[in-house]
Amino acid sequence: MCGISGWFDMAGLRSPDRRLAKAMNDAIAHRGPDGEGFHFEPGLALGHRRLAIIDLATGEQPMFTEAGRIGIVFNGEIFNYRDLRRVLERRGHTFRTRSDTEVILRGWVEWGPDVVDQIHGQFAFALWDRSEQTLFLARDRLGEKPLYYSILPDRTFLFASELKALMADPALPRVIDPLAVEDFFAFGYVTDPRTIYAGVRKLGAGQCMLLQRGQSPRIRTYWEPHPANVSExxxxxxxxxxxxxxxxxxRSQLVADVPVGAFLSGGVDSSAITALMAQAVPQALSCFTIGFDDPKFDERRYAEEVAARYDIRHHVEVVSPDDMETVEALPGMFDEPFGDSSALPxxxxAKLARRHVTVALSGDGGDELFAGYRRYLFHGREESLRGLLPAPVRRSVFGTLGRLYPKLDWAPQFMRARQTFRELSVSAAxxxxxxxxxxxxxxxxxxFSPDLKRATSGYRPADLIAEHMAKAPSKDPVSAAQYVDLKTWLVGDILTKVDRTAMANSLEVRVPMLDPTFVEWAMGLPRPLKLSGGEGKVVLKRALEPLVPNDLLYRKKQGFSVPLARWFRGSFGDAFAAKLGKATPLAEHFDMATVRKLAEAHRQGWSDNSRTLWxxxxxxxxxxxHGRSLRLPEPAA
Structure with missing residues (x-):
């Protein structure tokens, strides 16, 4: 896994600023500590940081064809590169290296922009075709690898693996996108294609972009998640x-010339990947587990069962609420607000794993593919109830109940019906x-402060859910919700969290459940094989019965999260209160009386406001x- 960066003159052939290119590349040195490379020519600069995984001796980048016509900087791994290499060799192509990077280069010669349809893996790359004066960028199908870009007022195009590389250019406007702030406090992350900056965007999952001088960029979606025809x-x-x-x-994702290990939380998905790795790899494996001192969140004993069953070297650490150093470092890893507290563990x-391996496999994706989240169960039941009454009746009856029913955050779950009434009164989306x-x-x-509310007036984050739900390939409500999560939560939260925290430690993480053909097959399964009788992951758990202990498979789901509510009544609460006691920059954008009220109510145990406080x-x-010099856009005249 690596980091890429670049500069392209969309208007002409200005000489690139080499110091800027170096600064951009240095900003993402953690993504590739094994080396750096550059290419400069009029109107173009390409930068690369290398984390050597495959072809350790001859895989340096930027990589060019022999005549220098086509060059590439590439972040990721192509898992079918050996098969593609054989196809290309049969068509007359010759190779100088053993790397997957060169397969993309030769694939461009053979297929042009359609090369993205041939390669399977996790990737973001920029390819320069000098003869066509074309810069081509692409991101993998599920969005495992990031790619940011910006077009500056002088028609300079910047791109990079992380925001911090773009921020190395002082010409980049530091203007907050207020809609991104709204998204962050609605979802806990900034949704694609937005970033926190109004002038920076992310290339979407399954998208590619073609740039030619004098023309506007052309973005194409080359892949959408669609269910396969499944007869099972x-x-x-x-x-x-x-x-x-x-x-x-x-097996396809075990290809590497460096040590490979596994993340093992003790949950169903990570246990599945670890067990299958152990069967596929003859040599001893290492797996890595994070625990907590709160038994409600700690899954170490289940992870130990799996590790012992397969005789895997098991490395374990416990996360403490006193780890303020990591908490303070998180904003610098993500470069924009990111609100998933599981980024801490x-x-x-990732830090624990990097001491022993360079690559780790993760179980992410299982909940989204096999309906593991409880919200799918709730959504399916609510949609069944919605179908019993016309929308005007639902709005009147349940809307009124939702307004009148008290907000009982402190009460047992069965007494907290207000949210359910409100959900039943509105559309499925x-x-x-x-x-x-x-x-x-x-x-x-x-x-929000008055200025922030004015800047976001008229925008509804719920419309994003409606937009994706309308495009869902299945009308089954659970399948539609899973599709929405693939397009939003998975790419914006889960994969972003894994990429930034892992790459901050120079660790590559691979996600086998997000193999595109596996994703499409899973999407094609009927709902009862995924969610039945209140139980999620039905078929996945049945498949794992020969591999994983039943007490692990059929216990109550815990999830990889931290005891945030308790921590905010202890050391986290103390640290946050200390920040509020200073001249906090929050005061410019938020109602501080409300913030302090929320903090105090939580400390006193009157309500659980821990996610808001985080x-x-x-x-x-x-x-x-980053924000001392940030500003909101000027109000429209």
């Missing part, structure tokens, strides 16, 4: 097929937004690092 309806047969398919995905997990939102529209409005802490950290 019998649970045991589908489980056998699943096990074979997932095993193949794991994920960073510690808006109801699902309420399921996934961290803060409701009313809560965000209470937090979002505020992470946003404050972003402002402290």
């Amino acid at each position: 309806r019998d649970l045991d047969h589908a489980a056998d097929i699943l096990r074979d398919r997932l095993s193949g995905a794991v 994920t960073y510690r997990l 808006e109801g699902y937004f309420h399921n996934v939102a961290v803060l409701s529209d009313e809560q965000r409005a209470a937090l 979002l505020l802490w992470m946003f404050n950290g972003f402002l402290e690092r």
Whole structure:
């Protein structure tokens, strides 16, 4: 895994600024500590940082064809590169290296922009075709690898693996996108293609971009997640097929010339990947686990069962709420507000793994593919109830109940019906937004300053959910919700978290469940094989019964999260209160009386505001690092 950066003159052939190119590349040195490379010519600069995984001796970049016509900087791994190399060799292409990077180069000669349809892996790359004066950028199908870009007022095009590389250019406007702030406090992350900066965008998952001088960039979506035609309806047969398919995905992602290990949380998904790795690899494996001192969140004993069963070297650490050094470092890893508190243990997990391996396989994706989140169950039930009453009746009856029913955050779950009533009163998309939102529209409005509210007026984050749900390839409500998560939560939260925390430790993480053919097969399975009788991951658990202990498979889901509520009543609360006691930059954008009220209510145990407080802490950290000179857009005249 590597880091890429570049500069392209969209208007002419100005000489590139070599110092800027160096500064951009240096900003992402953690992504590739094994070396750096540059290419300069009129109108173009390419930069690369290398983390050597495949072809350690001859895989340096930027890499060019012999005549120098085509060059590339590439971040990622192409898992089918050996098969593609054989195809290209049969068509007359010759290779100078053993790297997957060269396969993309030769593939461009053979297929042009359609090379993205041939390669399978996790990647972001920029390819320069001198003869066509074309710069081509692409991002993998599920968005495992990031790619940021910006077009400056002088028609300079910048791109890089991380925001911090673009910020090396002082000409980049430091203007906050207020809609990104709204998204962050709604979802806990900034949704693609937005970034926190109005002038910077992310290339979307499954998209490519073509740039030619004098023309506007052309963005094309080359892949969308669509369900395959799946004939399996019998649970045991589908489980056998699943096990074979997932095993193949794991084997395909073990290719490396460096040590490979596994993240093992003790949950279903990571246990599946670890067990299949152990079957595929003859030599001893290492796996890595993070624990907590709170038994409600600690899964170490389940991880130990799996490690012992396969005789795997098991490395374990415990995360403490006193790890303020990591908390303070998180905003610098993400470069923009990022509100998933599990980034803290994920960073510690990656740090632990990097002491022993260079590549780790992760179980991410299982919840999204096999309906592991409880919100799918809730959404399916709510949609069934919505179908019983016309929309006007639902809005009247349940809307009224939602307004009148008290907000009982402190009460047992069965007494907290207010949210359910509100979800039943609205459309399926808006109801699902309420399921996934961290803060409701009313809560965000209470937090935001008057200026921020004016800047976001008229924007509704729920519309993003509606937009994706309308494009879902299945009308089944659970399948539609899973599709929404593939387009939003998975790429914006889960994969972003894994990439930044791992690469901050110069560790490559691979995600076998996101093999595109496996994703499409899983999407094609009928709902009862995924969610039945209140139980999620039905077929996945059945497939794993020969591999993983049943007490692990069929216990209550815990998830990889931290005891945030308790921590904010202890050391986290003390640290946050100390920040509020200073001249916090939050005061420019938020109602501080509301912020302090939320903090105090949480400390006193009157309500659980821990997720809100964490979002505020992470946003404050972003402002402290980057925001002293940031500004909102000027109001329209």
